Amino acid sequence: MFHFQQLLRNLSGFQSNTLQNVLKVRHFGSGASNENAQEKLRRVLIVSKLTRLEFEKLREQQLSDECLEQKIRDRGTDYDAIKYYHHLHKDVEQKVARSFRQHGIEVQVVTRVTIHKDALQWADLIVPIGGDGTFLLAAGRASPFFLSNGKRTPVVGFNSDPRRSEGRLMLPKQYSVQVEEAIRRIMANEFRWMHRSRIRTTLVGAATTERPSPMDLHEFHSQPVEHQEVMSPSPNGKSRILPYLALNEVFIGEMLSARVSHLHLRIDNADMVTKTKSSGLCVSTGTGSTSWLTSMNRLSTNNVNDLLEIVRRRTAPGVLDTIDPESVSQEYNDNLVFAPDDPRLCYSIREQICVGVWPNPKGLESRGFAKQIFVKSRCVDASLVIDGSIAYNFNDGARALLEVYPEDSLLTIDMDD
Numbered sequence: 001m002f003h004f005q006q007l008l009r010n011l012s013g014f015q016s017n018t019l020q021n022v023l024k025v026r027h028f029g030s031g032a033s034n035e036n037a038q039e040k041l042r043r044v045l046i047v048s049k050l051t052r053l054e055f056e057k058l059r060e061q062q063l064s065d066e067c068l069e070q071k072i073r074d075r076g077t078d079y080d081a082i083k084y085y086h087h088l089h090k091d092v093e094q095k096v097a098r099s100f101r102q103h104g105i106e107v108q109v110v111t112r113v114t115i116h117k118d119a120l121q122w123a124d125l126i127v128p129i130g131g132d133g134t135f136l137l138a139a140g141r142a143s144p145f146f147l148s149n150g151k152r153t154p155v156v157g158f159n160s161d162p163r164r165s166e167g168r169l170m171l172p173k174q175y176s177v178q179v180e181e182a183i184r185r186i187m188a189n190e191f192r193w194m195h196r197s198r199i200r201t202t203l204v205g206a207a208t209t210e211r212p213s214p215m216d217l218h219e220f221h222s223q224p225v226e227h228q229e230v231m232s233p234s235p236n237g238k239s240r241i242l243p244y245l246a247l248n249e250v251f252i253g254e255m256l257s258a259r260v261s262h263l264h265l266r267i268d269n270a271d272m273v274t275k276t277k278s279s280g281l282c283v284s285t286g287t288g289s290t291s292w293l294t295s296m297n298r299l300s301t302n303n304v305n306d307l308l309e310i311v312r313r314r315t316a317p318g319v320l321d322t323i324d325p326e327s328v329s330q331e332y333n334d335n336l337v338f339a340p341d342d343p344r345l346c347y348s349i350r351e352q353i354c355v356g357v358w359p360n361p362k363g364l365e366s367r368g369f370a371k372q373i374f375v376k377s378r379c380v381d382a383s384l385v386i387d388g389s390i391a392y393n394f395n396d397g398a399r400a401l402l403e404v405y406p407e408d409s410l411l412t413i414d415m416d417d
Helices: 002-020 052-060 065-074 078-103 115-120 133-141 177-187 207-212 292-297 301-313 327-333
Strands: 043-048 106-111 127-128 192-196 198-202 215-217 222-224 230-234 237-241 249-253 263-268 274-279 281-284 345-349 367-370 372-377 382-386 392-394 399-404 410-414
Touching: 043 078, 043 115, 043 133, 052 065, 052 382, 065 078, 078 177, 106 115, 127 133, 127 215, 192 382, 198 207, 198 249, 198 382, 237 301, 249 263, 263 281, 263 345, 281 292, 301 327, 345 372, 345 399
Parallel strands: 043 106, 043 127
Antiparallel strands: 192 410, 198 237, 198 399, 215 222, 215 392, 230 237, 249 281, 249 382, 263 274, 263 372, 281 345, 345 367, 372 399, 382 392
16 A cells, blocks of 8 residues: 655655755846856747647648638638737747847747757746746746756746736736836846746656656647656655646646546645545646636625525624625635745645545545645546646556645746836
8 A cells, every 4th residue: 555654755855855956046137036156148048929820830831821821711710810919929029039139148939849958958038928828838848857957047928919818927018018128127137036836746656657748738739748757766666756847736637527537635644535526636826826726716796695695594684785795706716816935735626526425534625725735546537737738647546746845936027016
């Protein structure tokens, strides 16, 4: 039988030694808050959004531009809109590249398809241009475990379409237009360093080395990704630390949403494993708490109205008349959000089955905070998905340990005035 406490002892010793080697944080300029020698910003890697038009061209490489346009129009898709938003994005990208070069900075541009380890290791600063999805792509690759050279490179993003994209991870929206001002402030160190906690995932057991390569689940296409893991010892064979750190969340569950996800959970160092059935497990950081975590747990004004109606029937008339349901739901939803640098994990069990014998044993809340979460799969066709993108098979018998370490945090900047 798997011994959880022994695993933690073994992994802790391994990880502390490993991280002494990988923790070489890359700051630049006089604003750096780090005891290491400061380095001048010389090389910028732009991670460009894969636009819909670029995807269509990749998928239909044998077609001329005219034939591709006709094919897109024939299926009822608005080709003019696709082309407009492609150029909108490229205009911002070109402004960012040009502005950095005017400051004497060497610039390379990669996309989701062409991004590779050598380019990431080359850069002093990684600049995703697009929306939050592009930022998550860049942040997932900006990991000391992925780069394997002990480098932690800052990531700073520009929102290329602020009218249609919220872009919470990017610089404030005014800098989508005021590109030169944003880069002037970066060069002049007129910003605050910001650390965002990330989730480290360790797959446990010898069988983890036999699983297929992970996949990049982009909205337009899927492709294998680089996946050199850090190997570590464990009581029953090998374990591996996944090279991709989750900035938003780790989701574990059946890929077919209609199928029940059967997972065994151990929260922190609890003596007891809880068997659950649900629509999957979402484990979020503070950064991710504004995203899927809130969407999954939010209360609508109608929900609050329904609850107040029940309470009214149990209280004296008029007691609740001054309560505004909309403000209650807003306050509840706001309280779901926690700080980006918070060292805790917040787990949410989606649509947890709480009838009959489930969960077993009783008492596990469907949402809560933890320092570490151990998960064992009893699923048929499941995945462990990092930031909605990098997917690893996670079927029956697969085990994972989810944790947050301060040294794994993503280094970025804050320009909110």
